[in-house]
Amino acid sequence: MIKEISEQSLRRLPQYLIILQKFLTEGRLYCSASHIADAMQISAIQVRKDLAKIATDEGVPNQGRKVNQLIRDIETFLGYNTVSEAVIVGVGMLGRALISYKGFHDYGVKIIMGFDAATQDIFTINKTPIYSVKVMPNLVKRMRVKIGIITVPKDQAQAVCNQLLDAGVQAIWNFAPVHLDVPEHVIVHHENMAESLAVISNKLKKQGEKS
Amino acid sequence: MIKEISEQSLRRLPQYLIILQKFLTEGRLYCSASHIADAMQISAIQVRKDLAKIATDEGVPNQGRKVNQLIRDIETFLGYNTVSEAVIVGVGMLGRALISYKGFHDYGVKIIMGFDAATQDIFTINKTPIYSVKVMPNLVKRMRVKIGIITVPKDQAQAVCNQLLDAGVQAIWNFAPVHLDVPEHVIVHHENMAESLAVISNKLKKQGEKS
DNA sequence: CTTAATTCGATATTTAATTATCGACTTTAT
DNA sequence: ATAAAGTCGATAATTAAATATCGAATTAAG
Ligand SMILES: NC(=O)c1ccc[n+]([C@@H]2O[C@H](COP(=O)([O-])OP(=O)(O)OC[C@H]3O[C@@H](n4cnc5c(N)ncnc54)[C@H](O)[C@@H]3O)[C@@H](O)[C@H]2O)c1
Ligand SMILES: NC(=O)c1ccc[n+]([C@@H]2O[C@H](COP(=O)([O-])OP(=O)(O)OC[C@H]3O[C@@H](n4cnc5c(N)ncnc54)[C@H](O)[C@@H]3O)[C@@H](O)[C@H]2O)c1
Numbered sequence: 001m002i003k004e005i006s007e008q009s010l011r012r013l014p015q016y017l018i019i020l021q022k023f024l025t026e027g028r029l030y031c032s033a034s035h036i037a038d039a040m041q042i043s044a045i046q047v048r049k050d051l052a053k054i055a056t057d058e059g060v061p062n063q064g065r066k067v068n069q070l071i072r073d074i075e076t077f078l079g080y081n082t083v084s085e086a087v088i089v090g091v092g093m094l095g096r097a098l099i100s101y102k103g104f105h106d107y108g109v110k111i112i113m114g115f116d117a118a119t120q121d122i123f124t125i126n127k128t129p130i131y132s133v134k135v136m137p138n139l140v141k142r143m144r145v146k147i148g149i150i151t152v153p154k155d156q157a158q159a160v161c162n163q164l165l166d167a168g169v170q171a172i173w174n175f176a177p178v179h180l181d182v183p184e185h186v187i188v189h190h191e192n193m194a195e196s197l198a199v200i201s202n203k204l205k206k207q208g209e210k211s
Numbered sequence: 212m213i214k215e216i217s218e219q220s221l222r223r224l225p226q227y228l229i230i231l232q233k234f235l236t237e238g239r240l241y242c243s244a245s246h247i248a249d250a251m252q253i254s255a256i257q258v259r260k261d262l263a264k265i266a267t268d269e270g271v272p273n274q275g276r277k278v279n280q281l282i283r284d285i286e287t288f289l290g291y292n293t294v295s296e297a298v299i300v301g302v303g304m305l306g307r308a309l310i311s312y313k314g315f316h317d318y319g320v321k322i323i324m325g326f327d328a329a330t331q332d333i334f335t336i337n338k339t340p341i342y343s344v345k346v347m348p349n350l351v352k353r354m355r356v357k358i359g360i361i362t363v364p365k366d367q368a369q370a371v372c373n374q375l376l377d378a379g380v381q382a383i384w385n386f387a388p389v390h391l392d393v394p395e396h397v398i399v400h401h402e403n404m405a406e407s408l409a410v411i412s413n414k415l416k417k418q419g420e421k422s
Numbered sequence: 423c424t425t426a427a428t429t430c431g432a433t434a435t436t437t438a439a440t441t442a443t444c445g446a447c448t449t450t451a452t
Numbered sequence: 453a454t455a456a457a458g459t460c461g462a463t464a465a466t467t468a469a470a471t472a473t474c475g476a477a478t479t480a481a482g
Contacts, residue, residue, distance in 0.1 A: 008439070010413055014405035018390050032459060040390060045441055052461070061448045061459045078405075079412045093311050097304035103388060107408045146415060170418065171411050177314055179229050179251060187414045189407055194225035194289075196400055197318045200382050201290045202221055203398045204357060207381065219469070243429060255429095256471055263431070272478040273428040 009050045013074050014107075015040065016047070020071050032064030080108040086173075087145050089160045090152030091116040091130050094175060098149065100126045109147065113139060117152075133160075140167035147171045154178045220261045224285050225318075226251060227258070231282050243275030291319040297384075298356050300371045301363030302327040302341050305386060309360065311337045320358065324350060328363075344371075351378035358382045365389045 033048035114130040148164035157176035171187035244259035265288040325341040359375035368387035382398035
């Protein structure tokens with residue numbers, strides 16, 4: 001059964017998780033949609049509707065929901081319990097940061113290998129092995145890896161993407177500032193920091209003009 | 212004059228830029244909304260409406276717009292021509308990657324200094340000086356820096372945020388997976404990779420269930 | 423010169439997302 | 453007990469975003 005949820009709601013769920021974890025550390029056992037909404041400065045109605053979509057049990061009037069159950073529900077919905085394996089291509093500055101980032105583990109993603117063009121020998125970063133990109137197709141096929149993370153220079157990104165898809169990867173998470181062309185069924189997510197900066201700069205500009 | 216644009220449109224503008232730059236390298240002088248739309252696999256109407264909001268001159272029927280003029284218009288709108296200075300606090304794996312990232316320059320942002328708790332001596336990363344976080348308030352105040360980038364561990368993020376705001380920073384770009392509480396007028400942007408992963412995982416899950 | 427193919431921009435229309443309203447139900451305090 | 457405050461969930465209303473439609477304009481092809 002596929003539960004339908006809008007991408008907007010989906011993106012809010014990890015944010016709720018952050019708030020809920022804070023509540024847990026504060027020793028709160030119950031929380032309501034309005035508590036979360038206050039903490040995030042968004043509308044309580046929106047939170048309530050989002051939670052209704054993913055919660056397994058009902059909320060209690062004048063009390064809200066159990067914090068730990070809610071965390072479990074969101075994590076289950078987001079698939080944090082079933083680990084997806086990923087590989088990363090391009091072990092430069094950003095690639096290294098991502099490989100050594102412990103947070104992904106909480107999100108149900110495990111980077112099991114890295115590949116780089118400038119590598120002859122195998123070495124490891126935080127126990128993650130790094131291989132030459134030449135052996136990538138073989139290894140990725142054998143391990144049936146589903147997610148490919150691209151952190152190579154932009155002029156290499158499309159070629160790397162094609163190789164990953166050839167090797168059977170189903171989803172691409174691309175950090176290079178280029179648009180990747182992929183067949184219809186392939187999932188691509190472009191992580192573009194310029195988007196964030198666009199939002200920040202625009203708000204700054206507006207604030208500057210207000211005064 | 213404050214041109215109103217939705218956040219959704221705003222986030223698409225840097226993506227158009229990526230396509231347009233590709234067109235330029237291909238030697239195309241003109242392009243239409245549908246060309247961009249095709250390249251990005253989104254609706255041409257949406258592109259046309261977005262462009263209408265920021266273009267300075269009108270499009271030509273059966274020809275579209277001048278690619279280079281369009282690039283200029285988007286860049287101007289996004290403020291890529293006027294450089295905003297930023298500082299980064301937390302010079303670990305991610306901090307180093309961001310400091311050495313050359314892309315920000317194109318986006319009108321310059322990271323002029325970094326600060327870390329584990330630093331006694333001044334050193335540099337790609338010519339960007341890194342100081343002890345102790346001198347941060349002083350330096351940031353003196354330089355009137357507007358943007359603060361936070362790449363410290365999550366339990367330090369709120370404290371660092373408060374220090375940055377005390378030092379007069381107007382906007383915070385936070386990479387730590389915590390929610391930052393700030394006064395009303397302050398601009399905060401949370402960069403949460405879990406959001407992206409939520410979208411990717413959800414699509415993967417749906418695709419898995421289809422078969 | 424005429425026709426066909428594109429494209430724009432303006433104005434609907436449709437769809438999606440957010441916000442509001444309200445009755446019912448618990449808990450807590452008086 | 454009773455009243456008051458807080459919450460949920462369902463439904464309705466509003467707002468925002470995306471998509472569709474259409475006439476006018478321009479180019480390129482025949
Ligand atoms: N550094 C950042 O903070 C940052 C931020 C946003 C986006 N990006 C983008 O991420 C990408 C990587 O950035 P970076 O700063 O890590 O650059 P980098 O130069 O440090 O790393 C790139 C790595 O890719 C490797 N490489 C090159 N071609 C390859 C290929 N065909 N196959 C496998 N490996 C290959 C290089 O050997 C190098 O190690 C770039 O596209 C950049 O624009 C970086
Ligand atoms: N590495 C990634 O790819 C990644 C991805 C997403 C989010 N993040 C988040 O970004 C943050 C940094 O990640 P990282 O991998 O670079 O960690 P890291 O441990 O490599 O770096 C953290 C740095 O912050 C410094 N620091 C600690 N407390 C400080 C303080 N009070 N003031 C100034 N500096 C201080 C440390 O000395 C260290 O150099 C974390 O919150 C992490 O969750 C990292």
